[in-house]
Amino acid sequence: MAVVWQRQEDGVLYQVHRRGDRMRLFANGVQHSEFHPKRLVTGSVWDLLWLPALLSEPQRFRRVLILGLGGGTLLPPIRELLAPDKLIAVELDPHHLAVAREVFSVVGEGEQTVLGDAVAWLNAYDGEPFDLIIEDLFAPDNEAVSRAVPADRAWVRTLARHVSARGTLVMNFGDFTEYRQSHAADQHTMKGWSSRFRLSCGDCHNAVVALTRDPARSVHLRRRLQQDARLAPLLRRGRLDYHIRQLD
Template structure:
């Protein structure tokens, strides 16, 4: 895989190395050696973890995903997938790293009127946001520790409440976790969140948007290639067979075709 661009940035005594590599039309972003994003316009499905972030959108009926919020842009792979398959009216990407935004625009071609890329801390941005809610929120907030990717924001009660605050009543939230064990610590899946006795001690306002049983469905998406898993919390009642039918509308997502690169497992959690 050829190196086509690199940049070294030193800030507060810490040096970060960025690289963009390609193989044919496929582009990959590495930050300090950590693989952040991959996308090819000729093969929008790569059989990788980024596909898992796209799949929750197909629990919605075609044409009903109009506003998407992506927290953690990286190189912008999932933003390009959303544009390719669903053409939402608005895709807002919030990214703390200005170099990642530069790479997303220049090398991954995250350009067009539907894209709004914001360089900001996702927590601060969400706390200050006063615009219309979103049909789908994708939380892919990862940093790097010891050369390995790790979640940047804990999926605790406060974070889950903030996500829910900016979601349409019929919306979905997809959260990327390092491992299934970390996913189980998410507030919406923690035992106390589903404990009626614990819930009864909370205020009615809190009950409206925090309990796990508020969601119509909860799924786990995973791939054997990575330890990551995606938790999908959705207010869509779409059964699995309709989800699969929605995928089959696109040849790249039709698993009956030998050319389909999807490689995932879907498990109902609640």
């Protein structure tokens, strides 16, 4: 494995490791992103962040917002599978954004990347709501996998306010305990959602939680994966590793 890019700043060592065509972004030894130009899925936590979009009809997602872009792992599958009219991604760390733009080179034409604080950006945002918001906020100096932004009452209500009437919200937690201890798990705080799901995979402890405005069932996700010519072979061969459980 070769180190093909490296930066160090404020006690954080950023490195991109390459093995064959596969590249991975690390910060202080913790992996934050990866990219393979010939593979749509990673077989890891990043797949769990876009999979909930398939709980609903994909053509519904005209406007997509990613909070915490990292190295941009999510951009190729969202572009390929959802083809949104508008995609905005906000990333606080300039080194992560540089990897997305210049090393992985995954930012497509017309896709807007913003260098800035995701919380401040969304609090200031006054435009159309988004059909899909993916919130994946983990600090690069965290040597343990835990959220950089607490999922408190104010933040989860801000997120909900910017999701469209038939939209989906996806949030990434370090583990299920972190989710259960947050306001995202409080049914009173999270009124206005019809269905809630937890997604996990075999190689990580993360708990990805998806909330949908419209009623949904996990069988809908499985059915759409099986019907998609790009994803069905990966599902059969075990390369798309996920577990989903309805929380309602």
